[in-house]
Amino acid sequence: MGRFFYxxxxxxxxxxxxxLGYAEDPGGKHHKHHKVQExxxxxxxxxxxxxxxxxxxxxxxxxxQAANQRRKQADAEYRGLLHxxxxxxxxxxxxxxxxxxxxxxxxxxx
Numbered sequence: 331m332g333r334f335f336y337x338x339x340x341x342x343x344x345x346x347x348x349x350l351g352y353a354e355d356p357g358g359k360h361h362k363h364h365k366v367q368e369x370x371x372x373x374x375x376x377x378x379x380x381x382x383x384x385x386x387x388x389x390x391x392x393x394x395q396a397a398n399q400r401r402k403q404a405d406a407e408y409r410g411l412l413h414x415x416x417x418x419x420x421x422x423x424x425x426x427x428x429x430x431x432x433x434x435x436x437x438x439x440x
Contacts, residue, residue: 402438409434 413427
């Protein structure tokens, strides 16, 4: 049972970080995300704090909150369709995909 949990956890991390997409699109969107993270890490603490404070303020805006809810709904729809198609290919993945879905829900609650 422990091995299954660790495999599910690794799978969740794999899906959550978009590793599949990165493997399909080197130098594309995921590479850009990595570059942004790299660039942000080079900023001074003061600049990172300013960005963080501005983001926290922007997240209070109702329009931003509504857009975030729409984004979450679209992501949930995408993942549902993706998992459905993956299960058509390999039905034995159901327990793993269910665990990934549960871990994703827990992560979204925080």
